[in-house]
Every structure is written in C-alpha cells, then in structure tokens.
Amino acid sequence: MSSASASVVLMAAALSMSGVDGAFVAPSAPVARAAPLQGIMDAGIGPETGGQMFDPAGFTKFTDDRYIGWLRAAEIKHSRVAMLATFGWILQENGGGLIKYHDAAGALVTLPNNPIEALKSMPNGGFFQIVFTIGCIELWHETQKPHYMSGGTPGLVFNPFNVEPSLDAQNKELKNGRLAMWGIMSFFAAEFVPGSVPGYPF
Secondary structure, eight states: OOHHHHHHHHHHHHHHHTTTTTGGSSSOOOOOOOOHHHHHHHHOSSSTTTTTTTTTHHHHHSSOGHHHHHHHHHHHHHHHHHHHHHHHHHHHHTOOOOOOOETTSSSSOOOOHHHHHHHHOOOOOOOOHHHHHHHHHHHHHHHHHHTTTOOOTOOOOOOOOOOOOHHHHHHHHHHHHHHHHHHHHOOOOHSSSEEEEEEEEO
16 A cells, blocks of 8 residues: 555545534533643644534543543543554555564564564564553653643653643644544554455555
C-alpha cells in the first residue's frame, strides 16, 4: 500500500466520522465544572463533534469530577499510541522497516514489510524494549505533580518549563489522535477480515 492510498483510507475514516457526528455526542446539557476541569473538557470541541464535547457514552455526565482528568488522559494516551501505530503501519508496508536484527540462526535480517508478519517475527528482546520504554514513560507521567486527577494537565509527560499547552494545540492533538484511532482500526480490520474496509487494499 502506498502512502497516498493510506491517506485515502484515513480521509474516508474522517468523512465517515463527520457524517455521523451527532451519534457520537451525548445529548445532555453541559454540567458546570471547576475551572481546571472545564479547561480539560473544552479541548477537542469543534465542527466534527457538533460543537459539543466528544462523549459518546456520556461518561462526563455520570462520572465524579476527580476522574474527568483520568478519562482525558486515557484518551490522549490512546490517541498518541494510535498516531504512532498508524504512521508505523504505513512506513512498514512501504518498505520503511530498515532496522536489522539477528534471527535464530544468527543471520542479520530485516522485518517483513507486512506489519502483522513483522510483529510475529520480532525477537523477544524487541518486545521487552517496547514494554520497558512504555513503562518508563508511564512512570514519569504518573509521578508528575500535580497529578492529572488532582488538577494537573492530562497528557503532560515532559514539561521542564512548566508551559501549559494552548487549547489550539490540545485540539489538534485530540482530533488527529481520534482520526488515527479510526485509521489503525481500519488497517487491522482490513488485514484480518478481507473486504471489511471498502477500497482497501488499493
């Protein structure tokens, strides 16, 4: 699959989202929140969500204020993972997996272009490196003060200058992350259920 064809798949996902935006927004009246929480909830609102907070299951209506930060942090983490996964999938399928490793026989080889086959071929050491890196990032994130469940900023992993991200920057990250979640789900669906994604593969 070429980069152009991958872009078409992502665009199709975006169009499908925009066509049903009303179905993904809980039809509940806005709830008054404390200023820090309201700031968290304001991110990600735009024409794609019908001008309302993206809250398909109505969690913000029934959830205690303390967990609003946790919900947003979870969304940001999933968004970032999905953006990396979508980029990695496209890169791998187009021959971008150039990192070599030693196989069981000691030969120096590269991972296959197919992302699923590449995952199956990855040595155990590669999985350990991934899990270890994720663990370090999580540990850093969870030890930030104030914690995102106590008035801190969700998703703020490394902030040496204590700069609060602008609402515009938060909106861009959330919207791109939501699109990437649709994108990577479509790639997996097309891989495991042929014909489940119209027009894929090209």
